[in-house]
Amino acid sequence: MKKILVLTAAALFATSGLTFAQDTVVVEVPQSARDYVIANPSDPVVIDDELSQGYVVPEDVVVREIPESPGYGYIYVEGRPVIVSMNDRRVVYLSDAGGPSAGSAFPDEVITYVEKHPSDPVVIEGELTTGVVVPADVPLVEVPDQPRYSYIYVDDRPALVERETRRVVWVR
Structure with a gap:
C-alpha cells in the first residue's frame, strides 16, 4: 500500500508542475512559465555536474x-528546459529527459507511421536536429494511438517530436 501511495504521489508531482527543491519545500511552477520556456528555447548551457x-x-x-x-x-541543458528560482538559483523544475537518449526508445511503428504519412512542411528557425525544441506556434501532427509523440516535416525530412516538451527526439 505504501508503494502505491508513493508512486501515485510521484506521478502527481511529475504531471502537475509541483517539484521538491533540495530543502524539501514544494515549489509550484506555473504552467504559463513552463509554456513560455518551451516556446522560447535558449542556447544550450553545459553543466558539468x-x-x-x-x-x-x-x-x-x-x-x-x-x-x-x-x-x-530558465536555461536549456542537453536539449531540455530547466526552470530556476531567481532568488537562490536553485533548479525548481526540469523536464523529464524521455526519448531514446534516456533509454526509452520509441516504437518502430511510430517511425513507420510518420514516414508513410508525410505532412505539409513547416518552417523552423535553425537546423533541425535531435534536441531542438519546436516553437509553440508550429503545428504538430498527432501520431494515432501514441499520446507521447507528434511529428513535423521540415523540407522533406520527418522529425518525431515529444509532445509534452515539443523536443525533437528523432530526425531522418
Whole structure:
C-alpha cells in the first residue's frame, strides 16, 4: 500500500508542475512559465555536474528571465528546459529527459507511421536536429494511438517530436 501511495504521489508531482527543491519545500511552477520556456528555447548551457531538483546553477551561467513569471528564469541543458528560482538559483523544475537518449526508445511503428504519412512542411528557425525544441506556434501532427509523440516535416525530412516538451527526439 505504501508503494502505491508513493508512486501515485510521484506521478502527481511529475504531471502537475509541483517539484521538491533540495530543502524539501514544494515549489509550484506555473504552467504559463513552463509554456513560455518551451516556446522560447535558449542556447544550450553545459553543466558539468549532475543536474537535479535543488541543484544550484553556478553564477557564471546566464539564466534568462521569464517575463510573465517574476522570480523564475530558465536555461536549456542537453536539449531540455530547466526552470530556476531567481532568488537562490536553485533548479525548481526540469523536464523529464524521455526519448531514446534516456533509454526509452520509441516504437518502430511510430517511425513507420510518420514516414508513410508525410505532412505539409513547416518552417523552423535553425537546423533541425535531435534536441531542438519546436516553437509553440508550429503545428504538430498527432501520431494515432501514441499520446507521447507528434511529428513535423521540415523540407522533406520527418522529425518525431515529444509532445509534452515539443523536443525533437528523432530526425531522418
